[in-house]
Amino acid sequence: MIDTQPPRGTRDFFPEDMRLRNWLFGEFAAVSASFGFEQFDAPVLESEELFVRKAGEEITDQLYNFEDKGQRRVALRPELTPSLARLVLQRGKALTLPAKWFAIGQCWRYERTTRGRRREHYQWNMDIIGVPGVEAEAELLAAIVALFERVGLTKEDVGIKVSSRKVLQSVLTQYGVPPESFARVCVIVDKLDKLPREKVEEELAALGVPAATIDGVLSALSLRSLEALGDLVGRDSEAVADLNRLFELAEGYGYKDWLVFDPSVVRGLAYYTGVVFEGFDRAGQLRAICGGGRYDRLLGSLGGADSPMVGFGFGDAVIVELLKDKGKLPAPPHTVDDVVVPLDASLRPAAAGIASRLRRAGRRVDLVLEAKKMKWAFKHAEKLHASRLVLVGASEWERGNVVVKDLAKFEQAEVPADSL
Numbered sequence: 405m406i407d408t409q410p411p412r413g414t415r416d417f418f419p420e421d422m423r424l425r426n427w428l429f430g431e432f433a434a435v436s437a438s439f440g441f442e443q444f445d446a447p448v449l450e451s452e453e454l455f456v457r458k459a460g461e462e463i464t465d466q467l468y469n470f471e472d473k474g475q476r477r478v479a480l481r482p483e484l485t486p487s488l489a490r491l492v493l494q495r496g497k498a499l500t501l502p503a504k505w506f507a508i509g510q511c512w513r514y515e516r517t518t519r520g521r522r523r524e525h526y527q528w529n530m531d532i533i534g535v536p537g538v539e540a541e542a543e544l545l546a547a548i549v550a551l552f553e554r555v556g557l558t559k560e561d562v563g564i565k566v567s568s569r570k571v572l573q574s575v576l577t578q579y580g581v582p583p584e585s586f587a588r589v590c591v592i593v594d595k596l597d598k599l600p601r602e603k604v605e606e607e608l609a610a611l612g613v614p615a616a617t618i619d620g621v622l623s624a625l626s627l628r629s630l631e632a633l634g635d636l637v638g639r640d641s642e643a644v645a646d647l648n649r650l651f652e653l654a655e656g657y658g659y660k661d662w663l664v665f666d667p668s669v670v671r672g673l674a675y676y677t678g679v680v681f682e683g684f685d686r687a688g689q690l691r692a693i694c695g696g697g698r699y700d701r702l703l704g705s706l707g708g709a710d711s712p713m714v715g716f717g718f719g720d721a722v723i724v725e726l727l728k729d730k731g732k733l734p735a736p737p738h739t740v741d742d743v744v745v746p747l748d749a750s751l752r753p754a755a756a757g758i759a760s761r762l763r764r765a766g767r768r769v770d771l772v773l774e775a776k777k778m779k780w781a782f783k784h785a786e787k788l789h790a791s792r793l794v795l796v797g798a799s800e801w802e803r804g805n806v807v808v809k810d811l812a813k814f815e816q817a818e819v820p821a822d823s824l
């Protein structure tokens with residue numbers, strides 16, 4: 405027999421898993437719709453060049469790339485943002501700005517299985533193209549809060565850490581670190597909460613960032629208030645202005661209490677240039693729930709003309725773990741409206757006709773396909789959480805009737821078949 409397990413690091417979705425996934429993706433899509441976003445998608449297989457970045461990111465180190473039968477270098481997408489950038493470049497001047505696009509797509513990584521981590525997950529992305537001001541970030545943060553509220557999480561359960569890479573940029577500039585090292589320094593500094601400090605210092609030193617600079621960077625990242633940040637980088641710094649404006653907008657939306665200013669948030673993607681943020685569980689048990697930020701120079705890095713862009717990715721794994729921990733994970737049942745049962749083989753065409761009519765009327769109908777006893781039909785209808793059991797019996801059918809059992813009200817009636 406073949407191996408019935410899915411490939412290493414991947415998951416199967418049995419019906420009960422699919423019902424949960426459809427519920428979660430339904431919440432993602434509902435929030436996107438309520439914010440007026442349009443859905444896009446792109447192939448899970450992309451040219452490798454779309455993801456080749458030389459900043460030492462984990463996401464590109466673990467690219468699921470290979471050479472196809474046409475000797476083309478291709479990769480399974482590790483994230484959706486570069487594909488979005490490709491579509492924006494492809495549409496060019498014809499793209500009406502601002503554009504607000506969302507996607508829900510499977511993303512891949514090739515990890516040495518030593519860590520036994522998953523190699524795929526589904527990500528919900530929302531991105532705003534063409535808005536340079538932090539009003540765009542404020543709108544995306546509102547969408548994340550809306551999702552949390554829809555799935556039953558409160559600001560006591562989760563929060564969103566917010567900062568700006570402009571903080572790091574101003575510190576590094578003060579210490580004379582060249583701008584071209586900026587992305588790589590961010591990728592390394594992002595590892596601070598995953599690696600011991602000396603490891604991070606080693607990696608920074610390897611980039612030629614002297615120890616004194618590292619102390620300066622680390623002291624900036626340990627600040628805990630916008631005022632203190634202002635004292636360090638100057639009241640008129642762009643980072644401070646952006647973040648003050650962002651918190652003012654958050655007040656307007658009513659979600660300010662969900663936000664935490666935390667300059668230690670840098671995120672691990674090389675292309676972020678401004679505000680960055682990540683959703684976290686306040687109990688501190690889990691990895692980031694979602695993350696995102698501004699990336700105004702991604703199009704330029706792909707050879708196109710820059711346009712301001714900001715977005716986030718929201719994975720399908722951590723949120724489910726969190727809802728499980730909180731006892732808030734729904735278990736959507738398999739439900740139909742009607743179970744139709746012919747009580748003998750000669751009535752099967754009649755039963756099929758009744759099922760068709762009910763289906764055309766929008767009912768979800770399970771038509772029993774084999775000769776079954778009444779007892780079985782009852783149990784079957786209960787398993788399917790059906791509202792009605794429709795029995796097609798010879799004597800009633802002679803009068804053009806069927807027997808309908810209302811399984812909620814425990815009532816039964818003989819009614820004309822075409823009255824259902």
Ligand SMILES: CC(=O)Nc1cnc2ccccc2c1
Pocket residue numbers: 482483511512513522523524525719721722
């Ligand atoms: C918790 C989890 O499954 N993370 C995950 C799983 N697969 C990925 C695949 C690509 C990029 C990031 C990924 C992240």
